[in-house]
Amino acid sequence: MRLRSLGIALAATAALIALPTTHPPAAAAETPLSQGKTATASSEENAGTSAAKGVDGDTGTRWSSAATDDQWYQVDLGATATVSQVVLTWEAAYGKDYKVQLSKEGSTWTDLKSVTGSDGGVDTLDVSGQGRYVRMLGVHRATQWGYSLWEFQVYGTTGGGQTGCGTANAAQGRPATASSTENAGTPASAAFDGDTGTRWSSQATDPQWLRVDLGAVKDLCRIDLSWEAAYGKDFQLQASSDGQTWNTLKSVTGAAGGTASYDVSGTGRYVRVYGTARGTGYGYSLWEVAVHTGSGGEPPVQGGGDLGPNVIVVDPSTPNLQQKFDDVFKQQESNQFGTGRYQFLLKPGTYNGINAQIGFYTSISGLGMNPDDTQINGDVTVDAGWFNGNATQNFWRSAENLAIRPSNGTDRWAVAQAAPFRRIHVQGGLNLAPNGYGWASGGYIADSKIDGTVGPYSQQQWYTRESSVGGWTNGVWNMTFSGVQGAPATNFDNGPYTTLDTTPVSREKPFLYLDGSAYKVFVPAKRTNARGVSWPADAGTSLPLDQFYVVKPGATAATINAALAQGLNLLFTPGVYHLDRTIDVTRANTVVLGLGLATLVPDNGVDAMHVADVDGVKLAGFLIDAGPVNSDTLLRIGEPGAAADHSANPTTMQDVFVRIGGAGPGLATNSVVVNSDDVIVDHTWIWRADHGSGTGWDTNRADYGLRVNGDDVLATGLFVEHFNKYDVYWSGERGRTIFFQNEKAYDAPNAAAITHDGIVGYAAYKVADSVTTHEAWGLGSYCNYTSDPTIVQAHGFQVPVTTGVRMHDLQVISLGGKGQYAHVVNSTGAPTSGTDTVPSKVTSFP
DSSP states (O other): OOOOOOOGGGGGSOTTBOOOBOSOOTTTTSOOTTTTSEEEESOOSSGGGOGGGGGSSOTTOOEEOOSSSOOEEEEEEEEEEEEEEEEEEEOSSOEEEEEEEEESSSSSOEEEEEEOSOOSSEEEEEEEEEEEEEEEEEEEESSSSOOEEEEEEEEEEEOOSOOOBOSSOTTTTOOEEESOOSSTTSOGGGGGSSOTTOOEEOOSSSOEEEEEEEEEEEEEEEEEEEEOSSOEEEEEEEEESSSSSOEEEEEEOSOOOSEEEEEEEEEEEEEEEEEEEESSSSOOEEEEEEEEEBSSOOOOOOOBOOOOTTEEEEOTTOTTHHHHHHHHHHHHTTOTTOSOOEEEEEOSEEEEEEEEEOOTTEEEEEOSSSGGGEEEEEEEEBOOGGGTTOOTTOOSEEEEEEEEEOTTSEEEBOOOSSOOEEEEEESSEEEOSOTTOOOBOOOEEESOEEEEEEEOTTBSEEEEESOEEEEEOOOSSEEEEESOBTOOOOOTTTSSEEEESSEEEEEOOOEEEEETTEEEEEEEOEEEEEOSOOTTTOOEEEEEGGGEEEEOTTOOHHHHHHHHHTTOEEEEOSSEEEESSOEEEOSTTOEEEEEEEEEEEEOTTOOSEEEOSOSOOEEEEEEEEOOSSOEEEEEEESOTTOOOOOTTSOOEEEEEEEEESBBSOOOEEEEEEEOSSSOEEEEEEEEEOSSSBSOSTTTTOOSEEEEEOSSSOEEEEEEEEOOSSOSEEEOSTTEEEEEEEEEOOTTOOSGGGGEETTEESOOSEEEOTTOOOEEEEEEEEEEOOSSOTTOEESOSEEOOOSTTEEEEEEEEEESTTSSEESOSBTTBSOOOOSSSOOOEEEEEEO
């Protein structure tokens, strides 16, 4: 402990603004409540200084953050506790000014202590409060480095949350599943329907199980079983927070059936009866299962509230407005794999003379109901000065719901993938190339009106949907349009254009707006065979913000799932969110909306998000970044085998991006799996990183980009790149794709590593042999085999040869001669050759 010199003026400071005391922990022999618990942080300096190191009980390991002041470190105690003391053991990079805060649900924080003028060492803070989450919120660092803690120790007592065992049955009517059912008349749900005349029964083998989802983590205190004649002799009562890892609450042997009640103690969202030995020659059969929960528990998650620290709300009178844009841009211009996330929200009005330069993980949006409500007389700019005029890495940013009158008549939006330009009125022209016309690899426009001419110039490819343009000057390889007024006519035989008069089915992305002084989210209606913009008609519905859990940095997956179980939607504010369990979206019409490229990182191999096979879920505006432990599927829409008809109200996935590697090692077998029918995938970039940190053939291995098992799925604006096997594997019937951009994995070590079934190279876009109906327009695949330029890939596209499968306007390109294609689709199409990046095309197949 370093001794501290206290000036006499400090003696009168308030209790909450204090220096830490100098005595050692009052209960030094105690094991801290925090030890070994789940810890998260705003950032981690590197993989060796992860958040978990700060609560592992080892004073030789540490957590350390990025080198900025606004950092935090948080531990989840696992249950509500009475906290009496917090001990911070600092490494040399310590916090000079910081707060220790407490929260019951991980989003609303109460200050326990504010520390000013710490000089590091060991800070022992006597505090008083009740909560489940404790965090250190940094205000000012003492050094040029970040914050670094050898240990973060929380002391106190637990067990005060539950005051009794409730009489209500928390399992009644909840979703249920089982290992098997005897027949259709004995489903799993019958054991939770409150009807003692219906039952679940299993097949006549051991083991068997019956499971119920309570919808949120609960304190469990008693489980009642009512057996039919076919009872379980030996079984376990188990609980799980995620449905994957199970804890045994009670082991029962030698049971005799009938009705029995078992007192238990534990927490979980899922409860399971796991039978190991039957009492008869039949299966297991239960009339009813009742689950009772503690009457204390956690308070309900509240909807609404403020938008958190990384949302910058401005109006035309905001002082130093240009400086605000400039400050964020200075931080984010080249911060390709950093943790900063920002959202600018512009209230309706007229903004004169500004140039909002938009860097990585920065979004700018108007808060009007229509784009013309928020008028910028100036520019919203993306250029590529940070990368020497090369715009091929201008990823992860967005502009939405604005009117722009460019200062020189033409706005510049020189972006690559994952940079949507939505619901914008450009009162002039739009230049999609960087200053100097260097390389560019975009891009996406939707629901926008460009009064002047759009100039792609050096853009390799672009997709524009349901918009209007005053003209379109040129294109390099693949310019695809659907439902665009003023679009050029198709000329793919000798040019870059593929044009569809309408988009078959669409629904615009939900967006935040102001109704007077109240925030609301507008959810546009589905459109069929649409052409031109959706505004100002604006068919759809408005949802008040109090119907959303406003998710802020530090929130846990448990709280997020609890909010969903309560029927709340999700609004992710800008930040990076580590998930220790899967986010489960189970309610029809749920909206999950991100601001400022909010990023979800699954930890310890969990999947990031599952969406049930229900109507009308809207996923929009966030990034999923794979963690270092392999996830099976980062985003799954619909359970395996899903077959419900959602054509009247489809689930939509819009501006949802997926990354494996780049920001650090990442692993995932499948990136996105679509099992539900009728899903609309509208603008996604699913990317296995070819550069950045944690990249290599096995370091960021990811076999599949997009797998489509559902029928009648439509993809508009599909960008998928660099996967170890198939980038897209489509096995659902009647699928359609309008625009596809792909690069094959640069780092394939040799032809043998990608040879399968006698074929060299996995197709970029594979339609399964079993499919009888499929159609696609405007598809391109490029190879750049830098590890072995001698690879000759068999083809870019592989589809069954049948009259119901029709492919329009396909091309393959060798980038600079780094590898070649033998054919375009199957065995059709001329090979690529040389170093001149000349496309090989097929305009119609078969």
